[in-house]
Amino acid sequence: MEISQLEAFLQVAKTKSFTRAAESLHLVQSTVTTRIQMLEKALGKPLFRRTSRHIELTPAGKHFLPYARRILELKRESEKALQMEGMAEEQLFVGSPHSLWDYILFPAVKKFRRKHPEIALRLITGHSDEITEKLLDGLADAGILYIPPYHPGLEVIRLREESLCLAGPADFPLDKEALTPEDLRSLPFIHLGWGTEFEQWFKAAFGRHFLPLVEVDHMSLLLRWIRTGEGVGFLLQSVAEEMAAAGKLKVLPFRPDPPLPGIPVYLVLPKRKRSSDGLDALTNHLLRFFNKGK
């Protein structure tokens, strides 16, 4: 299996045409045909179903597509890593969800940069499962996640626990001492899933059949909805308080029973990577940074 064959495969799958794939790869069509044939021969299965007017992926082709993408992504990552080699004593690839970078990790990583200028950092954003995949593929050295992966090849360290609070727009009219889940049912509620424990609490507090008005998968989106006066939602307390102090939103009194669960933040490391000095330094720094206030 050759990289050129995978590139041809992805291009044909994308353009649904051997001719157009050949054009975009600056080849002639028969070359693309040959590459696909060689790939099909190597895999022992047809990847495309050819008809006279169009082509389509076979079930095997559809199955193979994400693997081909990952192989090419690995190739690009390895080239980038080699390009960066020599620019610093060591480089660390650290992955985390967008919301953690924005509001939790940035100060910690900024401090680490100042302390260890010899270590080059590559910061990657993505959903928890994407970061986990990169850790397992060796494309990330460390991940900082809300949802810990359970995999024998990964070590999970609890870094800290975030609190949640209810937040609404800055001009939210508050006419009572504290809001209840019953009050929230009648408000435009914006939902962000904060993990298994939160979802269990949410179902217990609001009932299994409560359907939030809007559901988002990024804290930045949730913030935008709240700040523009479109609704209320559960935010990380540290973020909400900082924004409330700047007058950008309002932290709403909400004392449910049972109380809102905490949101743990985990450091995830591939077990085989623990020997690196830079990674040990980052691990120790994060543990100290996040536990100093306790």
Added chain:
DNA sequence: ACAACTACGAGTGGTCGCCT
């Protein structure tokens, strides 16, 4: 009839290993 498409075969040029 024509256009658009894929497949195939012949020819070409580059690379590699072997031998002298």
Added chain:
DNA sequence: AGGCGACCACTCGTAGTTGT
């Protein structure tokens, strides 16, 4: 080092099919 053959990937020309 240089000649030779095998192999591979490529280009080009062409055939066959089908929709408009």
